[in-house]
Amino acid sequence: MSVFKQCLRNKKFLISIVILVPLLFVALFGSLMISHDPLEIIATQTLQLPSAEYPMGTDEYGRCIACRLIIGLQPTMIVAFGGALIAMAAGTLLGLLAGYTRDSIGNAIMRVVDIILCFPSILLAMLVVGLWGSGVVNLVVVVGILYTPHFCRIAYSSTRKLRKVEYVESQQLLGAGTMRILLKTLLPNIVSSLIIQFSLTVSSGILLESGLSFLGLGVLPPAPSWGQMIGDARAYIATNGQYMFWPSLFLCLTILSTNLMGDALRDVLDPKLKKSF
Amino acid sequence: MSETLLEVKNLKKYFPVKHGMFSSGKGFVHAVDDISLSVEKGETFGLVGESGCGKSSLSRVILGLVPRDSGEILYKGKDVSTLDRAQRSKMRMVFQNPFASLNPKERVFDTIAEPYRIAGGYSREQIREEVLKLLDLVGLSRGYANRYPHEFSGGQRQRIGIARALAMNPEFIICDEPVSALDVSIQAQILNLLRDIQKELGLTYVFISHNLGVVKYVSDRIAVMYLGKIIEVSKAADLYANPSHPYTQALLSAIPGASEYLHIDRVLLKDDIPSPVNPPAGCRFCTRCLYAKEICSQEEPQMQPVGEGHYAACHLLRKEAEG
């Protein structure tokens, strides 16, 4: 049975797709859906309750919460997916190289990459973003750097296991270049664990971005981001609870769906672990 | 058989064994220890020995998968390290484990097409034509080309592996235990296939196996290896009729039914095979040899003729010749 069919039979996968696809659609085409300018300050209608005009009410500057939610999804998704992509590309390449080349060079690469793991990830992110400045590009780079070691380790250990396997020897014998062996022979054989890690990284990236934005170290105001909206809303938690409710709800749903996606992919792509959860 | 295709002179390969980060003592596995041999064009050169004696290391060193420590490997009189890509592509290998030698994520077609793609310069149509021809040659249906390896049995996979080795018209193929992972009923099919192809394409084989019956079936000449050294070389028929080295005698006598048709008694070896990290001094076999004398543990025996094209490395043979 093909992987795709197995996915469609997996309940977690279906649930996560039902949430994720609309979210990605909103992230891509959100700017076409909004009826209000998410940055426009209207002092006369601050902190309004939901109405026909403002389905989720307004914030402390009278901005439409629904519109800000729609627009605020974009930076989160760019940071999470962009960062995860960078980490996957860099980590996989490094890990493949480290696993395939001589032990001494491979060990050296791994030691250097492991240094990143010596820092608690949020601290490193805070430091870089806090001092080099926040903004989407920096956040993407930070997430990319922070999660490179995870991919690197996966690629490294799998490559180590595979590099003495006969089909790799056969390629060497045929005179295939290192890059060809790494990318064409080895990569397809380790791609499933990388995909699982990718979905986990996206979820961590969303969490990291929203956390940093919540602390005021993430996406620069007045541009919205969900974590930042939650941070702004905390002052009004007693008086206008729905202001905080909406970004919190969607943030949790997004993280839940990426987590479920990771679980589902693990069930499908890594059958050995299937029984465990 | 006159033209020498492959010549190996005093080849050595030691693998370092690490004991741990803090211990300084380093040992070496004497995988290939001063081996010389020559393979004639068009013949099948059998290489037998127990598992762990260095047969596979020897084949990998010859093909350059593992760098050698010293010695010469001459292919058509030229050192293999100086060969260009086209010449190198004349040397190929059939691997032992058909479940590990095919990339599980690659279709059969791509596996067999890989040599052409790596070499470059072939059009899509040319590659397609060649691959289908090779499938015919190894007796696989053309319809299998788009399937993945896991859909095949061991014997079929080995046929795919042979087809890949035959791509781009090689001259010399090392078969590294090509049938040891297969069911006995399939082994004969693959052996016959290899032999038929050899006749058809005029190939030269080095055929590695631990199974004396298999080696006898396919080989013209046979070399016996023990702990990284070749201890006896002979024409196949001669070796079975007149084994000279005590180790060869022991090996042959271990074939079921040997005492009836080879007229030798069962020779039981004592102890286990010694560690290749610290091989015994003198004759490697002296620790297990039934006839070992004092000299055997002191001096290393040299290869000496015991018949036409038949050489063995044993002190006792010299004694017999002298006295």
Next chain:
Amino acid sequence: MIKFLVKRIATAIVQIFVVTTIVFFALQMMPGDPVLLMLSRDGSAVDQEAYDALEAELGLDQPVMTQYTNWLTDLVHGDLGTSYGENRPVTEAIGDRIPRTLELAAVSLVLACIIGIPLGILSAVRRGGFLDLGLTLLSSLGNSVPVFVLGYVLVLVFSLNMKLLPSSGYVPVARGLDNHIQRLILPAVALALGVAASILRMTRSSMLESLGSESVRPLRAKGLSKGKVYGKHVMRNMLIPVVTIIGLQLGSLIAGTVLCEAVFNWPGIATLLVDAINNRDYPLIQGCMLILSAIFILTNMVVDLLYGFLDPRAR
């Protein structure tokens, strides 16, 4: 075992040294001149003499390598420099804050274990039942709710609606233990629940694995009671992965602490670091990063050692 111990400790020391070096040079490369920042917050013109004097006083006029070696020697003597913003030694500032952070983190971790491990075992024993399904869903949910969202939910429910606990702040033990504990409960619970969810998942799966393993099944077959099998044999097998997951949670625990302190105005080291970053208080940033990374590395080391102690294969 001793070799493993020595090796692991040596690794941790090297890691701390590397982290130290990186923190120092990373800050050197940062844009923004701290001297300028200290003299004029609003960016107005600065008197050159005052600038030079302050630069000399801070030692920032010397070559980078000299600064580095000076900093290292000071570090060895337990001197992390003086905070620009707080006008007192960094060690003092950190020393004030770090016990509070550690208290929060430790209480949360213990809480997470108390919640996570028994529920995980329960879930595994009742595999496939409604309880299992419910706990599985809950833990999926628990993994998906960020600390700061969970924190505000708790504040909303327990302090704003039920008026049971104060919503934020910190009171030293000296000014009343009950006040202190009251303010600790909400942040600790908020922090613990996410970690507990992970521990629950891991406990459940490793318990199931060890229940089905070749070494445990025969014990039931030979007639040992369920309680004995669970209590004696299964527990020991599942402890190893649980220790691992607790170790892996340290990173998210630190991340959680940072956010949790912000939510509950808990004056720990994380809030100090956020302020220091906003003020570009280099010595303080260096100190905080160093201390937190060192704690992270050392706890990882302890987990590894514990793991090696429990499972000889890991040595």
